[in-house]
Amino acid sequence: MGGAYSCHDGTGQLLRAVSLRLGYSPGIPSVTCRASDYENFSCSWAPSVETFLPTRYITTYRKKLLLGAEKQRAQSSPVGPCVQDPARPRTCTVHKCEFWSAYRLNVTEVNPLGASFRLLDVTMQAIIKPDPPEGLVVEPVPAAPRRLWVRWQYPASWPKEPHFQLKFRLQYRPVAHGSWSMVETANLSEVITDAFSGLEHVVRVGAKDFLDAGNWSEWSAEARATPGPGLTSTPGDGATTDAGLQCPAEEPSLAPNPEPVDGSDPTEKVTVLVSLGVFAFFVLAVVLGAAVAAWIRRRKPHKEETKKPDFLAAAVHMRALPKAQIL
Known part of the structure; x- marks a missing residue:
């Protein structure tokens, strides 16, 4: 048994003490x-x-x-x-x-x-579980009070090969709020379009195999930024604002077929609506044409239904005529 053991002489004086601790098999x-x-x-x-x-x-x-x-x-x-x-x-x-x-x-x-x-x-x-993405940077977008530009890099431990890519999920929220918003992307940068102007936001990003194998990585180190107020100009002062020139360009994505961040061009919307209208008109015309053809086909008599000549009635008619008319 394990415990403290001691030796004493005949008078009870302690000669030696030892603590015995037992060992066990693995x-x-x-x-x-x-x-x-x-x-x-x-x-x-x-x-x-x-x-x-x-x-x-x-x-x-x-x-x-x-x-x-x-x-x-x-x-x-x-x-x-x-x-x-x-x-x-x-x-x-x-x-x-x-x-x-x-x-x-x-x-x-x-x-x-x-x-x-x-x-x-x-x-x-x-x-498989990648390491967290690295180099997370968040910056306000000039002239865009509700936008934040976020960019990051692959983890250093993930080899740069075209056949093994990563996808990412981006989480962000105002510092004062407890609930996260999330966006999934295959790019190495993203523009947050629904940030709260004037509030500091916290952002983090995670990674996973692009083909969905394994598990998501741990979250990256958090980064913070505050969307700035929009730039305004008064008529006649010659000041112009070009958000497209001031917004930093996105880095090229390593993942296949990256999607655009924002496609809210009014001209594109009008073109899409016109195309949908032409397509709907074409479909309606085809349906109406098919209905008219079916109606005409139903009205046309079939060959079997054509009335056959009544030879018996003709013979009776000829018999009733005077002989002079028959001759």
């Missing part, structure tokens, strides 16, 4: 894995039992094969080390992974009284 460790990009994944673990003994961990992985091939080539998938970093206790990393493959991780806890292990199947698409 339990099955708890393991979680995460991929911050599509090339590597890291795993961390925690012991399920406090053993009070010197403990070490053995971490390995094996690439999983298809069900049929796994039975035939069980030895063809080599075991590799999940590399442990002394600066990060109880973590290891598997490098140069294949994004569409699955892996089996083995974390074994060993101490003088025995060993225990945990097997964990890892699929890259399921565990």
Whole structure:
């Protein structure tokens, strides 16, 4: 039993005291894995039992094969080390992974009284979770009292490859308010069009794989800005305002088919309305033409319904005539 033990002489004087703490065999460790990009994944673990003994961990992985091939080539998938970093206790990393493959991780806890292990199947698409976006900047837009221009960058840990993009969600609110507004985008910048003039706003942004694999990242560090008052000009003073020239241009998006931020041009609206009107007129004309054709077709007698000549009536008529008229 654990506890404090002491030795005494015949007179009861204390000779020696020692505190005995018992050790235990390892339990099955708890393991979680995460991929911050599509090339590597890291795993961390925690012991399920406090053993009070010197403990070490053995971490390995094996690439999983298809069900049929796994039975035939069980030895063809080599075991590799999940590399442990002394600066990060109880973590290891598997490098140069294949994004569409699955892996089996083995974390074994060993101490003088025995060993225990945990097997964990890892699929890259399921565990991918990007790091938060970086370089978040929020600026007021001149001559636009309800607009804020927001821009950010990919996390440094995400490789710049055209086939693996990120999408983003932008959250913003006035500092004094508790509820967030949110916009999703594939761009690296966005214009907030419904900010409150004169109120300081707080903005943050998160990232996720563009094809919706895995999970959203943690939120980025927050940034703040206050929309400024709109610029006004009086007639005759020669002052003009061009919001298009003063609004900073958006950075080109790395994601495919970026959408425009604002398409509220009055000319475009009129063109769209005219096009819709022409289209509606064309559809109405086609429908009316089809209805008229169907009506005419119903009015036209069929060949079978044409009245046949009555030869018997003609014969009776000829018989009734005088012989002189018949001749």
